[in-house]
Amino acid sequence: xxxxxxxxxxxxxxxxxxxxxxxxxxxxxxxxxxxxxxxxxxxxxxxxxxxxxxxxxxxxxxxxxxxxxxxxxxxxxxxxxxxxxxxxxxxxxxxxxxxxxxxxxxxxxxxxxxxxxxxxxxxxxxxxxxxxxxxxxxxxxxxxxxxxxxxxxxxxxxxxxxxxxxxxxxxxxxxxxxxxxxxxxxxxxxxxxxxxxxxxxxxxxxxxxxxxxxxxxxxxxxxxxxxxxxxxxxxxxxxxxxxxxxxxxxxxxxxxxxxxxxxxxxxxxxxxxxxxxxxxxxxxxxxxxxxxxxxxxxxxxxxxxxxxxxxxxxxxxxxxxxxxxxx
Amino acid sequence: xxxxxxxxxxxxxxxxxxxxxxxxxxxxxxxxxxxxxxxxxxxxxxxxxxxxxxxxxxxxxxxxxxxxxxxxxxxxxxxxxxxxxxxxxxxxxxxxxxxxxxxxxxxxxxxxxxxxxxxxxxxxxxxxxxxxxxxxxxxxxxxxxxxxxxxxxxxxxxxxxxxxxxxxxxxxxxxxxxxxxxxxxxxxxxxxxxxxxxxxxxxxxxxxxxxxxxxxxxxxxxxxxxxxxxxxxxxxxxxxxxxxxxxxxxxxxxxxxxxxxxxxxxxxxxxxxxxxxxxxxxxxxxxxxx
Numbered sequence: 001x002x003x004x005x006x007x008x009x010x011x012x013x014x015x016x017x018x019x020x021x022x023x024x025x026x027x028x029x030x031x032x033x034x035x036x037x038x039x040x041x042x043x044x045x046x047x048x049x050x051x052x053x054x055x056x057x058x059x060x061x062x063x064x065x066x067x068x069x070x071x072x073x074x075x076x077x078x079x080x081x082x083x084x085x086x087x088x089x090x091x092x093x094x095x096x097x098x099x100x101x102x103x104x105x106x107x108x109x110x111x112x113x114x115x116x117x118x119x120x121x122x123x124x125x126x127x128x129x130x131x132x133x134x135x136x137x138x139x140x141x142x143x144x145x146x147x148x149x150x151x152x153x154x155x156x157x158x159x160x161x162x163x164x165x166x167x168x169x170x171x172x173x174x175x176x177x178x179x180x181x182x183x184x185x186x187x188x189x190x191x192x193x194x195x196x197x198x199x200x201x202x203x204x205x206x207x208x209x210x211x212x213x214x215x216x217x218x219x220x221x222x223x224x225x226x227x228x229x230x231x232x233x234x235x236x237x238x239x240x241x242x243x244x245x246x247x248x249x250x251x252x253x254x255x256x257x258x259x260x261x262x263x264x265x266x267x268x269x270x271x272x273x274x275x276x277x278x279x280x281x282x283x284x285x286x287x288x289x290x291x292x293x294x295x296x297x298x299x300x301x302x303x304x305x306x307x308x309x310x311x312x313x314x315x316x317x318x319x320x321x322x323x324x325x326x327x
Numbered sequence: 328x329x330x331x332x333x334x335x336x337x338x339x340x341x342x343x344x345x346x347x348x349x350x351x352x353x354x355x356x357x358x359x360x361x362x363x364x365x366x367x368x369x370x371x372x373x374x375x376x377x378x379x380x381x382x383x384x385x386x387x388x389x390x391x392x393x394x395x396x397x398x399x400x401x402x403x404x405x406x407x408x409x410x411x412x413x414x415x416x417x418x419x420x421x422x423x424x425x426x427x428x429x430x431x432x433x434x435x436x437x438x439x440x441x442x443x444x445x446x447x448x449x450x451x452x453x454x455x456x457x458x459x460x461x462x463x464x465x466x467x468x469x470x471x472x473x474x475x476x477x478x479x480x481x482x483x484x485x486x487x488x489x490x491x492x493x494x495x496x497x498x499x500x501x502x503x504x505x506x507x508x509x510x511x512x513x514x515x516x517x518x519x520x521x522x523x524x525x526x527x528x529x530x531x532x533x534x535x536x537x538x539x540x541x542x543x544x545x546x547x548x549x550x551x552x553x554x555x556x557x558x559x560x561x562x563x564x565x566x567x568x569x570x571x572x573x574x575x576x577x578x579x580x581x582x583x584x585x586x587x588x589x590x591x592x593x594x595x596x597x598x599x600x601x602x603x604x605x606x607x608x609x610x611x612x613x614x615x616x617x
Contacts, residue, residue, distance in 0.1 A: 053420070056418075056420065058420050058423050058424065060427075105601060105604055105605060106604060109604060111419050111420065111423075112362045112419065112423060113557070113604060115362070115423055116362075116550070116553045116557075116600070117600060117601075117604065119550065120550050120554070120596065120597045120600055121597070123546075123547075123550060123593075123597070124593075124594045124597040127590065127591070127593045127594045128594070130590060131587060131590045131591060235431075235546065239427075239431050242424070243428075246424060274439060276438055276439065276442070276443065277435040277436070277438035277439035278435075279431060279435045280431075280432055280435035280436050280438075280439060282428075282431055282435075283428045283429065283430070283431030283432030283433070283434075283435060284428070284432050285428075286424060286425075286427065286428030286431065286432075287410060287425055287428035287429050287432060288428075289428075290414065290417075290421050290424050290425040290428065291410060291413055291414075291425065294417070294421060
């Protein structure tokens, strides 16, 4: 029975998910499709942020990589005449290399240096984008809409990016890297004694985790068609990604995705009520979640389920029990 | 050469606010072991308090200093009691996420309540200028510098000469040890967090006097304050002062001598953070590792 359930959970759930994603354009009107695209972008941002926190590193640079990807794609596309997929490749390269550089400097140190270093990195990228000439300064850059404005095609592109991120998350979680990450966040010294190359593992996690916001940024500029530095490197981008992940439940694949779906819908509603400063709700949710349900929605659901079938499904979904951290 | 001295003086005057803000952050990192991302928000709230006291009651910003100090002291203690207290033993990630959430909340609350437009005080301190040996200094900036460093000296005396200050230092050295000799650790934490907020609040009032109040100003100061604390090394008040002077002067020099410099000077702190992380990583790392 459990075996059969496991089997269905393993193949059935993601199969149903992919089928739903594939069929969505048939039933969704253009507005709903647009919301779906936004949700998938957010889910990719949140899940990729989670990839790094699994090593115990708190990154506030997601906005930086998002903006970097957007600008790399926009500039290579408009100035160098790259095709759209080559411009996405340029975004991945820019994000990956920047993560490598920043990681080498900051990841050797205690967690809080990394958090502040990444926050400063994102803030400084905005200064650079405003200052140098080839980015168009405060005016920003404009591109023609991708696929001639075909929203369904754009939708399938973002679905692809999202699925690659899911795949990366599940594979990392199930491989020996997943165990290495867990060991590092529980106690780095112990992980080292166990033979984990902690710097290498953290660096790998950082680079992989940073490629996705760059991809989403590249998609954003191609889809929305214009971007300005204040928006590209807005702290809000990092805030929403991390709050979605923490709200849904970190250290899992399902948690950040669930968090992104719930909060993005809430945000779209709130935006119609409060134009500026709707991010206030993200701050509030973050503080409350840390104080009252540090394991997020997934933790609450897991406790409610208490075991049995639901637990099997959650375990499949990558929602491992959170490692106890005594310090 | 005159331009150089002018830039030097501008930088020195600027560093007063940096020092005052950073000391508070250094206290909360050093004594409580909490990296408070919301520290700059105390400064932002202080700045708005200064602006509103001036606009509504016509209160001179120098007179609203003690009021802001009291208000932020109480707010700091309230925040500690309601939130920070519960994550003292939690993983560092949770501590950072909590204070970051508070920071985002306060910043956007200010954006909703008071809009993103910068607000400034049109006090007499803005128009007065001091001249000395061919170098000009705004009266407001000069007063800010003098008051900030007077407060720092007062804080130094409190930390070294009074029982309360000695208790704070004892707790920062060893929480358990301090508890064993009868120091009420929780109370020290409470007051320390309040004092840190009060110092930032006073810096905020003075910021509204020489620059302006704006919701996003807190984040900028949090980052710069952290840069200074990292440069100084923990528990080192003298270090904080030197690091503040260095940051202030470096920003001023970049702003003066680089083409389009005033835009680039916002990035100076990041270069300093990176340089410090690369060259002092071992030493500073030991300071911060629990």
